[in-house]
Amino acid sequence: MRASRLASDLLNLLLPRGCISCGDWIPEGRPQGLVCARCRSRLPRAPWPRCPRCHLPLGTGRRPEGTCRECREWPSALSSARYCYVLAPPADDLVHALKYEGWRELAVEMGRAMARLELPRGSDDVTPVIVPVPTTRARVRRRGYNQAELLARSLADARDLDVIDALERVRGGTTQVSLHPSQRRANVKDAFAVRRGFFPRMRGAHVILVDDVLTTGSTAGAAATELARGGASWVSLATFARALPRYRRAGS
Numbered sequence: 001m002r003a004s005r006l007a008s009d010l011l012n013l014l015l016p017r018g019c020i021s022c023g024d025w026i027p028e029g030r031p032q033g034l035v036c037a038r039c040r041s042r043l044p045r046a047p048w049p050r051c052p053r054c055h056l057p058l059g060t061g062r063r064p065e066g067t068c069r070e071c072r073e074w075p076s077a078l079s080s081a082r083y084c085y086v087l088a089p090p091a092d093d094l095v096h097a098l099k100y101e102g103w104r105e106l107a108v109e110m111g112r113a114m115a116r117l118e119l120p121r122g123s124d125d126v127t128p129v130i131v132p133v134p135t136t137r138a139r140v141r142r143r144g145y146n147q148a149e150l151l152a153r154s155l156a157d158a159r160d161l162d163v164i165d166a167l168e169r170v171r172g173g174t175t176q177v178s179l180h181p182s183q184r185r186a187n188v189k190d191a192f193a194v195r196r197g198f199f200p201r202m203r204g205a206h207v208i209l210v211d212d213v214l215t216t217g218s219t220a221g222a223a224a225t226e227l228a229r230g231g232a233s234w235v236s237l238a239t240f241a242r243a244l245p246r247y248r249r250a251g252s
């Protein structure tokens, strides 16, 4: 696995730089030159109105006035969720490149996009801290980094907040990709623990939990529950993208 990472790092160095999504050549010296201007302008935002708690677009195959079916199942420890883009082209290409292709530089720009979100506050009096959702040790070894941590650092830099690596993954859990929501919840239940030594910093803390993608909320829900158990008094989630399987972009 290490050899394949080395190979992909070498390829990244040797190949001429093109847009990570469409492959178009990007003029030398352009700032943030990993994504071309056209793809950047096409990053898909979710339409309004949205659920006040989780920002799921309402009126996409559900009653506009009805309760949100997505966050209804979330534990109360996870107060809200915000995301920049819908997980659709070209946002999904960025996530894939960061997660599976070794493009860790992308995290800087993706984290800055997250910093521009209007993030909820638990209270005006308490400065929130940023906690990345940890991944398994095996995955960190394979990739060389946890993409959620890179996003967390970029977001925290832009907002002048502290990153506290308070959570650890204590149970592996298989990949969530092909699981149903109830299986996802079982898969990540008890997957996280507050690291030894971090309980004092979590006591009464207001936490912005950071991950790359929000799918069903089961991972974030389990992480938020553990943070609350560790003393945090308020937890909200921020992600770069959200998977909306029933969502279709206008005109498609």
Ligand SMILES: [Zn+2]
Binding pocket: 019, 020, 021, 022, 023, 024, 035, 036, 037, 038, 039, 040
């Ligand atoms: Zn492009």
Ligand SMILES: [Zn+2]
Binding pocket: 051, 052, 053, 054, 055, 056, 068, 069, 070, 071, 072
């Ligand atoms: Zn909701």
